[in-house]
Amino acid sequence: MSTTERGSHRRASRLLLPVALVVLATTMSACDEPAAVGGDDAGASSLTASETWTRGNPDDAQGRLADLQSAMDELRGETGSGWTARQDDVTGYLTDLSGGRYAPQDGADLPEVVTGFFGSHGQQLFGIGSAELTLGEEETLPGTDLSSVRAQQAIDGVDVLDAQLVLSFTTDTTGSRLNAVRGRVFPDLSVTTEPRVSKARAERVVRRQSGGSVAGTTTLAIVPDAGGTLVWKATALGIASGPEGSGLADAIYLIDATTGSVVSVLPASGHAELARLAGAPAGMRITPVRTAPTNAEGDAVEVHGTNPLTGPLTAVGRQTPNGVELVDTTVPTYDPTTGEGGIETFDASGAGEGDLPGQPVIADGTQVADEDAIAAHAYARFVYDFYAGLGRRSWDGAGATLRSSVNFGPPDFCNAFFSSAIAQMTYGNTCTVDGQPQAAAGFSIDTAGHEITHGVIDSTANLIYSGESGAMNESFADYLGNVIGNRYTGDDSDAYSEHRCVGITPETRTCHQNPDGSVSARFLPNGATYADYLRLLQPDYASYINGLDPQDNAGVHLNSAIWNNALWSIRKRLVLIDGVPGNESELATAFDRIIYYTLTTQLSPTSGFLDARSAIEQVTRDSGADPEVLRVVREVFDLNLLCEGCVDLGPVLGQRVATTSSGEFSPIVSGDRIAWIEPGQAEAFFLVGTPMAADVGGEAAPLGTAADASDMAFAGDGMLVVNERTVTFYAADGTSTDLAETTDATRGAGTAGSPLGAAWATDAEVVFVDPTGTAVSTPVPGGVPVTALATDAGQVVFGNFDGEVWTWTPGSEATLLGTVDAQVTAVATNGGRVLVTDNSYAATLFDGSGATQLSANAAPFGAAMNDGYAIWPEAVGPLPDKVAEGSSWPDTDLYLYSFETGTTYNLLEETGQQGYPALSEGRLVWQDAVYGSNDIFTATLPSGL
Numbered sequence: 001m002s003t004t005e006r007g008s009h010r011r012a013s014r015l016l017l018p019v020a021l022v023v024l025a026t027t028m029s030a031c032d033e034p035a036a037v038g039g040d041d042a043g044a045s046s047l048t049a050s051e052t053w054t055r056g057n058p059d060d061a062q063g064r065l066a067d068l069q070s071a072m073d074e075l076r077g078e079t080g081s082g083w084t085a086r087q088d089d090v091t092g093y094l095t096d097l098s099g100g101r102y103a104p105q106d107g108a109d110l111p112e113v114v115t116g117f118f119g120s121h122g123q124q125l126f127g128i129g130s131a132e133l134t135l136g137e138e139e140t141l142p143g144t145d146l147s148s149v150r151a152q153q154a155i156d157g158v159d160v161l162d163a164q165l166v167l168s169f170t171t172d173t174t175g176s177r178l179n180a181v182r183g184r185v186f187p188d189l190s191v192t193t194e195p196r197v198s199k200a201r202a203e204r205v206v207r208r209q210s211g212g213s214v215a216g217t218t219t220l221a222i223v224p225d226a227g228g229t230l231v232w233k234a235t236a237l238g239i240a241s242g243p244e245g246s247g248l249a250d251a252i253y254l255i256d257a258t259t260g261s262v263v264s265v266l267p268a269s270g271h272a273e274l275a276r277l278a279g280a281p282a283g284m285r286i287t288p289v290r291t292a293p294t295n296a297e298g299d300a301v302e303v304h305g306t307n308p309l310t311g312p313l314t315a316v317g318r319q320t321p322n323g324v325e326l327v328d329t330t331v332p333t334y335d336p337t338t339g340e341g342g343i344e345t346f347d348a349s350g351a352g353e354g355d356l357p358g359q360p361v362i363a364d365g366t367q368v369a370d371e372d373a374i375a376a377h378a379y380a381r382f383v384y385d386f387y388a389g390l391g392r393r394s395w396d397g398a399g400a401t402l403r404s405s406v407n408f409g410p411p412d413f414c415n416a417f418f419s420s421a422i423a424q425m426t427y428g429n430t431c432t433v434d435g436q437p438q439a440a441a442g443f444s445i446d447t448a449g450h451e452i453t454h455g456v457i458d459s460t461a462n463l464i465y466s467g468e469s470g471a472m473n474e475s476f477a478d479y480l481g482n483v484i485g486n487r488y489t490g491d492d493s494d495a496y497s498e499h500r501c502v503g504i505t506p507e508t509r510t511c512h513q514n515p516d517g518s519v520s521a522r523f524l525p526n527g528a529t530y531a532d533y534l535r536l537l538q539p540d541y542a543s544y545i546n547g548l549d550p551q552d553n554a555g556v557h558l559n560s561a562i563w564n565n566a567l568w569s570i571r572k573r574l575v576l577i578d579g580v581p582g583n584e585s586e587l588a589t590a591f592d593r594i595i596y597y598t599l600t601t602q603l604s605p606t607s608g609f610l611d612a613r614s615a616i617e618q619v620t621r622d623s624g625a626d627p628e629v630l631r632v633v634r635e636v637f638d639l640n641l642l643c644e645g646c647v648d649l650g651p652v653l654g655q656r657v658a659t660t661s662s663g664e665f666s667p668i669v670s671g672d673r674i675a676w677i678e679p680g681q682a683e684a685f686f687l688v689g690t691p692m693a694a695d696v697g698g699e700a701a702p703l704g705t706a707a708d709a710s711d712m713a714f715a716g717d718g719m720l721v722v723n724e725r726t727v728t729f730y731a732a733d734g735t736s737t738d739l740a741e742t743t744d745a746t747r748g749a750g751t752a753g754s755p756l757g758a759a760w761a762t763d764a765e766v767v768f769v770d771p772t773g774t775a776v777s778t779p780v781p782g783g784v785p786v787t788a789l790a791t792d793a794g795q796v797v798f799g800n801f802d803g804e805v806w807t808w809t810p811g812s813e814a815t816l817l818g819t820v821d822a823q824v825t826a827v828a829t830n831g832g833r834v835l836v837t838d839n840s841y842a843a844t845l846f847d848g849s850g851a852t853q854l855s856a857n858a859a860p861f862g863a864a865m866n867d868g869y870a871i872w873p874e875a876v877g878p879l880p881d882k883v884a885e886g887s888s889w890p891d892t893d894l895y896l897y898s899f900e901t902g903t904t905y906n907l908l909e910e911t912g913q914q915g916y917p918a919l920s921e922g923r924l925v926w927q928d929a930v931y932g933s934n935d936i937f938t939a940t941l942p943s944g945l
Contacts, residue, residue: 046072046082048644052089052931055656059697064092071124076100078120085125086610086644088184093127095606096614098168098180107175110138110149114167117178126165127187128153133165139601141593142391144623145170148601153185156193158230160186160222161254162464164604166615170622180618182611183604191228195220195257202232202255209262209724210251212238216421223254223263225678225690226702230257235421239409250419262708262724264689267465267553300330303366305374309444309499310489315368315378316343323362326377331384333399341399343384345377348426349407357405357424376404376427379448379488386449386484387456390596395455396423397600402452418451420458425451444499445488447521450481461603466538467933468608470556475563476599478522482568483592492575492582494568495520524568528561530609530641532880535912535929536889537861540666541688541710542750546787546823548860551889554933558883563609566640567595573632587629594619594629610644613637649911652930654939658692658700667925667936668753669918670714672696674925676936677709691721696923696938703730710742713753713760716771720751720758727760729773737773745785752789752796752827759796761786768796768810776810790827790834790865797834799824805836805846818851820844825860828870828919833899835863835870843872845897854904859892861915864924869941870897871907871924873915889913894926898945905945 047069054061068087076083083100087093104116118130134157136150146168153163165183169176203214218234231254238249254263298318303326305313316328326345328334333341347370348358361373368374380402384394393399403424417426425448454477457463463473482496489499498520501511514523534555539548552558574587582588594616602615617637620630641647657674658664667676675693688710691703703712708724717732726738727746740746740762749761757770765777766786780786784800791797796808801823808814822839829835834846835854843858844851854870861873875890892915894908908914908926916927925938 046076046084048084048086050087050089050092052656053087053092056658056935057092058655060092067124068094071121075102075121075125090606091127091184091186093185093187094125094181095184096180096182096611097125098182098614098618100179101170102178103175105175110147110169110171110176111135113169113176113178114149114151117181126181126185128185132185134159139597141597141601141619141623145172146597146619146622147171147176150601150604151183155189155191155222155228158193158220158222160189160224160228161233162605163224164462166602166604168602168618168622179622180615182602182607182615184606186224186228189222189224189228191222191230193220193222193230195230195232197232197255197257197260199232201260202257203234205255205260205262206234206236206253210236210238210253212236212249212251215250215419220257221254229263231255231263232257237419237421250421262688264708298325298327298329300328301366303363303368303374303377305368305371305378307371307375309502310375313374313378315374315381317363317366317368317377320362323364324366326361326363326368326373328377328381331381331394332388333394335399340401341394342401343377343380344401344403345373345380346403346405347373347407348405348409349429356408356422356426357403358408361406370406372406372427372429376406376425376448379445380404380425380452382445382488383449383452383484386487390593392456392600395452396420396459397456398459416447416451418454420455423455444485444497446481446485446497447500448481449484450477450496453477453480453484456480456600460600461607462605463603463607464605465556466554467556468559469606470553471559472563472603472607472609472612474557474560475567476595478524478560478564479567479595480592480599482524487583490583493518494525494572495523497521522561522564524564525572526561526565526882528565528880528882529639530562530647532882533562533647533932534558534879534883534889535932536879537892537913537915537927537929538665538934539861540750540916541747542788543825543860545744545748546825548825549889554929555883561883562640562642563612566636566642569640570632570636573636574629577628577632587626590625591620591629591633594623594625597623609642613642649930652910653908654924654926654928654937655696656935657694657696657925657938658936664692664936665916665927665934666711667916667918667927668712668714669920669923669925669938670753670755671920672923673714674936674938675703675712675714675719677712688724691719710747711751713751713758714755715753715758715769716755718758718771718773720753720760720769722746722751722760729769731773732771739769739773739775740767749786749789749798752791754791754793756794757791759789759791759798761789761798766796766798766808766814768794768808778808778810778814781806781814781816788824788827790829792829792831795829797827797829799827799836799838803838805834807834817846826863826872828863828865830865831867833865833870835865835872837863837872841875843870845870854897855895857890858895859890859913859915861892861913861927862917864917864919866919866921866941868899868943869919869945870899871895871917871919873913873917874906876906876909879912896941896945901945903945907941 079102081100085094086096088095102117115130122129132153133151134154138147138149140147148168151165153160163185168180199218206214214234215237216235221233223229234253236251252266256263298320301317301319301324303315303317316330317324318327328343335341345361346357347361406427408426409428415428463469478496495518498518501519511519536551536555538554571588575582575585578585578587598615598619664676677689678692688708691709691712692700693703694700709721711722713720719730721728727740729737745763752759759768767775767777769775784802786798786800788799799805803820805817806814807817820838824838826837836844837858841858843855844853857875859873859875864871873892874895876893877891879891892913893906894914896905896907910930912929914928918925922941924941928935928937
């Protein structure tokens with residue numbers, strides 16, 4: 001395309017935008033923008049509606065909001081207090097209720113208050129009653145009358161995943177009063193809790209599928225999809241070794257307790273980028289990790305050593321006949337009868353690649369020669385003491401052993417890692433990143449504080465590792481890790497983990513230049529606000545297999561900058577008010593306690609930024625903190641735009657088809673029938689889940705019984721589904737036939753569908769199946785792996801790693817259509833035309849006249865075509881710099897090219913990324929990250945462009 005032509009098509013884009021807005025907006029079901037719903041007082045608002053839920057449920061929105069408001073009015077009238085609430089994005093019931101006081105009678109204890117409240121109001125406000133709630137231990141904030149308890153949703157004693165409410169109370173001589181309820185539970189679950197598949201069989205499935213070992217305890221749980229699915233929940237552990245390096249990897253497997261199939265695979269730790277235990281790409285090897293308990297006795301001995309980052313170190317060991325072992329039994333949680341509850345450090349270098357914790361570190365005298373071992377041991381005790389000062393008994397609050405292993409893994413394991421599954425810290429060796437030797441193997445005190453705090457999070461809020469909850473998971477670990485580091489070193493540093501970056505210039509992917517001249521992993525007061533939130537798509541399975549960056553699990557590390565900036569900015573202001581260094585500031589110390597208490601007692605797995613803000617304000621207010629703290633908290637949150645309606649997303653077009661926090665993916669369409677894959681309530685790092693379908697404006701329902709699908713395509717009235725182990729054809733009458741075994745080649749190629757049939761690929765063949773389930777195949781030309789497929793009118797088009805584009809009509813041989821400059825990322829075809837996108841970001845149209853490049857900025861997020869238009873995701877510019885840190889992830893819009901006029905239009909000029917379009921005549925569906933998670937949208941395209 002010439003410069004003149006490019007300018008012409010840009011002008012057309014701008015001219016079309018008002019038309020596109022009108023046309024797409026009219027396809028939406030009529031519903032007003034969600035806002036505050038009126039309360040019982042003139043001008044008052046007691047209920048804030050969820051824009052996400054109301055857009056996704058237009059037929060039910062008015063009725064649900066009216067019922068919720070009626071229930072709120074009844075509660076406010078009964079208690080005589082000003083309760084306010086927010087509607088949940090997923091369930092449509094409440095997710096945040098606060099601002100009032102409830103007690104069934106004077107002198108009521110906490111369980112009586114819970115039973116009374118949920119017996120009278122739970123069904124109307126949260127969708128469940130008290131019978132489905134199991135109360136945990138009461139937690140108190142020392143020196144106050146504040147307490148909280150976690151209420152876990154359970155059916156017949158089996159926990160529902162990510163279904164938890166946090167209940168806040170004040171208690172005095174007159175009894176307990178409920179002040180707030182936050183979290184999410186799931187109404188209308190009905191599932192048997194008797195497994196047909198044994199735990200042993202489920203664990204065999206995990207070992208076979210992951211290539212790793214099973215760590216920790218395998219338990220039953222319920223996935224809250226539709227009526228609920230009973231699963232075995234097990235943690236897999238292994239070493240993932242591949243072309244890009246090695247890492248300790250853990251992942252949570254959910255195994256259907258009725259069928260034995262894989263329902264979902266989830267990140268198990270705060271390092272989801274290491275979790276490669278499902279669908280490992282070609283060239284990656286998984287080695288099981290074996291774990292063993294430890295136990296011994298002996299007298300406490302002071303030991304010494306040196307670490308290059310912090311100089312001389314002192315810790316406590318234990319005298320044994322062979323020397324002084326790095327086991328600290330002087331902590332209050334140590335139990336001499338079991339040998340558990342202490343602090344232990346091991347050397348994993350001599351224990352074999354897959355054995356943890358390794359061999360005990362034993363010194364001949366009181367001097368420890370291993371610099372990493374003495375650092376890990378001393379830092380662990382300091383972190384333990386920090387949390388003990390907040391009233392916590394070790395990392396899990398129940399007195400667990402705090403165990404560390406050093407010198408772990410191959411030379412390229414450049415990380416420090418806490419896994420709750422094996423209850424320990426793991427440190428690699430000093431290594432090289434981006435060509436620069438690192439100062440030490442993760443042995444920053446900040447890093448130790450951060451990683452062990454992930455264990456604290458896992459055993460309390462257990463924030464889901466995606467979206468806003470995932471960003472807060474990282475951010476709380478950053479904040480508390482930096483507080484711990486500053487107290488240890490005596491510094492007043494705004495930089496997290498700066499000690500690991502000593503002498504590192506220029507920047508690397510782990511060490512960044514900061515405004516104050518320091519170099520560190522992250523800089524907490526970074527200036528990012530919620531306006532900078534990265535709305536990243538989660539790529540589909542085929543994209544992952546073909547090497548597309550998983551985009552930081554939709555931005556959990558990057559978006560943590562927003563919450564980091566808010567919390568640390570509050571702390572810095574409080575330090576300035578006190579006029580003393582941060583470690584001496586009483587206001588800052590009070591805020592640290594507020595953050596800890598909020599994290600461990602007020603948040604649930606699905607909490608978002610606004611939930612956490614509300615909880616922090618409540619704890620600040622009710623704990624009796626200096627009023628200055630609350631003023632600063634509110635001002636900074638507002639300045640950071642962490643407030644309801646403070647960020648304008650601009651026009652959001654189309655009708656929302658599916659909306660949950662799990663992040664739907666792989667949308668397809670046939671007529672007015674839309675289908676997608678629902679990975680489950682927690683975001684699945686490895687994108688497998690349940691195929692769902694809905695008619696436009698209708699209710700969604702599962703397609704068949706598959707719960708481990710990675711891709712699917714319409715085949716006339718039938719459906720082709722790629723599961724973990726099989727490629728299955730579902731006929732229109734509901735019967736199913738397994739057609740082939742699933743391989744990485746199948747996942748990498750994806751599927752293609754049309755009214756006349758569907759296609760997929762293996763290592764050796766491209767296969768087409770017609771609506772009757774009859775399959776035919778052709779050899780893969782030259783054995784070059786297929787990376788994308790499309791089909792129309794019985795013809796199959798496929799592209800490969802070498803940029804070749806082939807066409808094949810079943811019954812004949814495949815022929816070469818042409819080539820593009822790089823690996824093919826997507827193809828679409830209709831009426832003999834073929835649209836191809838490739839890894840050079842080009843979009844190329846093949847038709848009877850040859851090949852024409854439509855774009856040099858086409859993002860690798862799919863493509864679509866009908867008889868009038870070609871559509872692809874266009875990279876229109878960078879995402880916000882403050883969070884993206886100069887990364888190459890683009891802002892994308894859907895672009896449309898008209899065959900009739902030869903004009904290119906910007907069809908969806910929206911916030912964040914849009915991609916993976918699919919077309920059926922005039923019906924368009926796509927995957928959209930505008931609301932901060934993957935959602936499925938649809939619209940009817942205008943004609944005559």
